[in-house]
Amino acid sequence: xxxxxxxxxxxxxxxxxxPKPGNVDRERDFPDLxxxxxxxxxxxxxxxxxxxxxxxxxxxxxxxxxxGMSQQEGGNTQFGALLLLVPLVRAAADGDLSPEGATRxxxxxxxxxxxxxxxxxxxxxxxxxxxxxxxxxLDVRRGADAIPAVEERDLxxxxxxxxxxxxxxxxxxxxxxxxxxxxxxxxxxxxxALDTPVTAKxxxxxxxxxxxxPDTLVAKRHGRKVAESVRVRAQxxxxxxxxxxxxxxxxxxxxxxxxxxxxxIAAAGLFVALARGEVSV
Amino acid sequence: xxxxxxxxxxxxxxxxxxPKPGNVDRERDFPDLxxxxxxxxxxxxxxxxxxxxxxxxxxxxxxxxxxGMSQQEGGNTQFGALLLLVPLVRAAADGDLSPEGATRxxxxxxxxxxxxxxxxxxxxxxxxxxxxxxxxxLDVRRGADAIPAVEERDLxxxxxxxxxxxxxxxxxxxxxxxxxxxxxxxxxxxxxALDTPVTAKxxxxxxxxxxxxPDTLVAKRHGRKVAESVRVRAQxxxxxxxxxxxxxxxxxxxxxxxxxxxxxIAAAGLFVALARGEVSV
Numbered sequence: 001x002x003x004x005x006x007x008x009x010x011x012x013x014x015x016x017x018x019p020k021p022g023n024v025d026r027e028r029d030f031p032d033l034x035x036x037x038x039x040x041x042x043x044x045x046x047x048x049x050x051x052x053x054x055x056x057x058x059x060x061x062x063x064x065x066x067x068g069m070s071q072q073e074g075g076n077t078q079f080g081a082l083l084l085l086v087p088l089v090r091a092a093a094d095g096d097l098s099p100e101g102a103t104r105x106x107x108x109x110x111x112x113x114x115x116x117x118x119x120x121x122x123x124x125x126x127x128x129x130x131x132x133x134x135x136x137x138l139d140v141r142r143g144a145d146a147i148p149a150v151e152e153r154d155l156x157x158x159x160x161x162x163x164x165x166x167x168x169x170x171x172x173x174x175x176x177x178x179x180x181x182x183x184x185x186x187x188x189x190x191x192x193a194l195d196t197p198v199t200a201k202x203x204x205x206x207x208x209x210x211x212x213x214p215d216t217l218v219a220k221r222h223g224r225k226v227a228e229s230v231r232v233r234a235q236x237x238x239x240x241x242x243x244x245x246x247x248x249x250x251x252x253x254x255x256x257x258x259x260x261x262x263x264x265i266a267a268a269g270l271f272v273a274l275a276r277g278e279v280s281v
Numbered sequence: 282x283x284x285x286x287x288x289x290x291x292x293x294x295x296x297x298x299x300p301k302p303g304n305v306d307r308e309r310d311f312p313d314l315x316x317x318x319x320x321x322x323x324x325x326x327x328x329x330x331x332x333x334x335x336x337x338x339x340x341x342x343x344x345x346x347x348x349g350m351s352q353q354e355g356g357n358t359q360f361g362a363l364l365l366l367v368p369l370v371r372a373a374a375d376g377d378l379s380p381e382g383a384t385r386x387x388x389x390x391x392x393x394x395x396x397x398x399x400x401x402x403x404x405x406x407x408x409x410x411x412x413x414x415x416x417x418x419l420d421v422r423r424g425a426d427a428i429p430a431v432e433e434r435d436l437x438x439x440x441x442x443x444x445x446x447x448x449x450x451x452x453x454x455x456x457x458x459x460x461x462x463x464x465x466x467x468x469x470x471x472x473x474a475l476d477t478p479v480t481a482k483x484x485x486x487x488x489x490x491x492x493x494x495p496d497t498l499v500a501k502r503h504g505r506k507v508a509e510s511v512r513v514r515a516q517x518x519x520x521x522x523x524x525x526x527x528x529x530x531x532x533x534x535x536x537x538x539x540x541x542x543x544x545x546i547a548a549a550g551l552f553v554a555l556a557r558g559e560v561s562v
Contacts, residue, residue: 001352005324012293012320026307026316034478035307039293040562043286046327071282072562197315281321281353 003092003275004049007085010271011042011078013281014263017203019245021210021237022218022230022252022259026199030253037074044068045082052089058105059113059157062086066120076124080170080217080264084181085271087174092275099177106174109157115147117157129167129220138163169216169261173268184209184269189278198270198281206266207245210234215259222257230257284373284556285330288366291552292323292359294562295544298484300526302491302518303499303511303533303540307480311534318355325349326363333370339386340394340438343367347401357405361451361498361545365462366552368455373556380458387455390438396428398438410448410501419444450497450542454549465490465550470559479551479562487547488526491515496540503538511538 001009015038018025029035048065052058065082091101122143131139137149138160150160161171173181184205191201211234214227230252237248252258273279282290296319299306310316329346333339346363372382403424412420418430419441431441442452454462465486472482492515495508511533518529533539554560 001321001325005327008327009321009324012324013317016316016320029478035297036294036478036480036562039297040282040290043290043293044282046286046289074562197310197317199317281317281355 001274002050002053003089004046004053006092006274007049007089007271008042008046009281010085010267010274011045011081012039013199013202013270014081014206014267015039015042017199017201017206017266019249020203020206020263021234021245021249022257023206023263025203028249028253033074033077037072038077040072041069041074041077044071045078048082049085049089052086053093055090055093057113057116058087058090058109059116061090062113063116063120063123067123070123076126078264078267079120079124079126080261081267083170084173084178084264084268088178088181088268088271088275097272097275099179099182102178102181106158106161111151111154111156113157114150114155114160115144117160118142118146118150119144127217127221131163135163167216167220169213170264172216173265178268180209180213180265181268181272184266185272185276185278188269188273189276192273192279198279201279202266202270205269206262207234207238209265209269210259210262211238213262215262217260218257226257230259282555283331283334284370285327285334287373287555288330288370288552289323289327290562291366291548291555292326292362293320294480294483294551295362295487295548296320296323298480298482298487298547300530301484301487301544302515302526302530303538304487304544306484309530309534314355314358318353319358321353322350322355322358325352326359329363330366330370333367334374336371336374338394338397339368339371339390340397342371343394344397344401344404348404351404357407359545359548360401360405360407361542362548364451365454365459365545365549369459369462369549369552369556378553378556380460380463383459383462387439387442392432392435392437394438395431395436395441396425398441399423399427399431400425408498408502416444448497448501450494451545453497454546459549461490461494461546462549462553465547466553466557466559469550469554470557473554473560479560482560483547483551486550487543488515488519490546490550491540491543492519494543496543498541499538507538511540 016026018027045065045068048061051064052061087105090105091097121140161174165171165175187205188201214231219227237245297307299308326346326349329342332345333342368386371386372378402421442455446452446456468486469482495512500508518526
C-alpha cells in the first residue's frame with residue numbers, strides 16, 4: 001500500500017479497535033457521532049492524504065484532507081489525527097519515516113501552510129481553548145479571518161503549533177519529534193507477534209498512551225484534574241484487565257469524557273507501524 | 282463525495298452493518314477472515330474505483346480494484362461487490378445511474394474487458410463452481426491462461442458473465458438490469474427517514490434480500506436445498522425480530538454458511554442510495 005492508503009487504513013483501524021474507553025469504537029456510537037461518521041471521514045480524507053504523498057505543501061494537503069473529512073454529518077471526526085498524518089505521510093513518501101524525517105517536514109512549513117491551516121478550521125467545528133490574551137488575533141476559531149495577523153507576524157505553521165504545544169498534545173508531537181507517535185508505533189510492533197487483530201493491538205496501545213499522559217482534549221474540556229484522574233484510571237484499567245477496562249469505558253461515556261487527542265496519536269502510531277511494515281492486515 | 286468515494290464508503294458501511302447473518306460484520310470475525318480485512322480491501326480497491334470513475338475500461342478498472350483489494354491477508358473480501366460497483370461507478374460518472382445506464386455500461390464491454398476480468402482471478406482466490414462440460418476452456422479458475430480461448434471465441438465481458446448468470450447472482454445483475462441492486466437501493470431510501478445508522482439500514486436490507494432469493498454462493502458451496510432453507514429462515518428471522526435474527530446469525534456461523542453474494546448486492550444497493558443522495562452519513 002502507498003503511504004496515503006496506509007494513513008486511510010490507520011484511521012479505519014483506530015476507530016475499529018474496541019474497547020477504546022471514552023471514544024467511538026466498533027461497538028460504541030454516541031448519539032450524534034457514530035462509527036459510520038468516522039468511516040466517511042476516512043474516505044473523504046483520501047484526496048488530501050494523496051496530495052500530501054504527492055508532494056503538495058503540508059498546509060494545502062491538510063486543508064484538503066479536513067475539507068474531505070467534513071463531508072459527513074457527525075462533525076469533527078479526525079482533525080487532530082490528520083494534523084499528525086499529513087506530515088507523516090509526506091515523510092514516508094520522502095523515504096524518511098523517522099522522528100528526524102517527520103521533524104524536517106514540519107520545520108520546513110511556511111507562512112502559506114499556516115494560512116491553509118487556519119482555512120481548515122472553516123471546514124470543521126474543532127474544540128479548542130481560549131488563546132492567551134496577547135494572541136487573540138491568532139485564535140484558530142477565527143479561521144481564515146486570522147490569516148492577515150498570521151502573515152503580518154510571519155508565522156509558519158510550525159510556529160503556530162509551537163504557540164500551542166503546552167496545551168495540545170498534537171501540537172506537542174509536531175514540536176517534539178513525534179515522540180509519542182513513534183512510541184505507539186513501537187508498541188504496536190511489539191504486539192505484532194500476538195495472534196490478535198490489528199484493531200485489538202491499536203486499542204491496547206490507545207489505553208497504554210492514555211495511562212501515560214493526561215489527554216489534552218479532556219484537559220481543555222474538563223480541566224487538568226479530570227484529565228489526570230482519567231490517566232490514573234486508565235493505568236488501573238490496564239492492570240485490572242478486560243472487566244475493569246469495560247467498566248472504565250462505560251463510565252467515561254456516561255460522564256461524556258472523550259480522550260480524543262490520545263486516539264489521534266494512536267492512529268498516527270498505527271500508520272507508522274503499517275508504513276514501516278512492522279504490522280500488517 | 283465522488284462516485285468512487287461513495288463506492289468505497291458503501292463497502293465500509295456494508296461490512297459494518299450488524300447483525301448480518303452468516304457474514305463478517307462489525308461484531309463478528311471469522312478465524313481467518315476478519316473485519317479489518319474488509320477495511321483494508323475497501324482502501325486497496327480505491328485506485329481501481331477511481332479508474333472506473335475516470336473512464337478506464339471496465340475490465341481494466343475491475344482488475345485494478347481486485348489487485349488493490351487483495352493487498353490484505355484475509356483472501357477474497359469484495360470481489361463480487363467490486364464486479365457490481367465498477368460498472369455502477371462508471372454509470373454514475375456518466376451521469377446515468379439507472380438500470381438503463383448501468384446496462385449500457387456492461388453491454389458496451391469488450392473482449393479486452395473479458396481478458397482483464399480473467400486476469401483479476403489471478404489476484405484473488407474466488408470460490409466458483411465447475412463450468413459446464415463444453416466451457417472448460419473458459420473456466421475462470423484458469424485466470425489469464427483462459428484468455429486465448431476467450432479471444433478465440435470473441436467473447437466480451439458481458440458475454441462471459443451471461444454464461445454464468447443462472448448460477449451466480451452477481452452475473453445475473455449484469456444481464457438483468459441490476460434489478461436487485463436497484464431494489465435494495467430503493468429499500469435503503471425507504472428506510473432513510475428512520476433515525477438509525479446507515480449501517481443498520483444496510484443490515485436490514487441485506488436480510489430482506491436474503492429472504493427473497495436463495496444466495497448463489499451458498500448454493501454453489503452447499504447446494505440449492507441449503508440455500509433455499511437459508512432463504513426461508515431469513516424470512517422467519519425478519520418476522521421474528523432481533524432475537525430470532527441473532528440466533529439465525531449464530532447458527533449460520535456455526536454451520537459455516539456464508540451468504541456472500543447477498544452481501545455484494547447489499548453493498549451495491551448502498552452505493553446507489555448514497556450516490557443518488559437518498560441516504561447520507
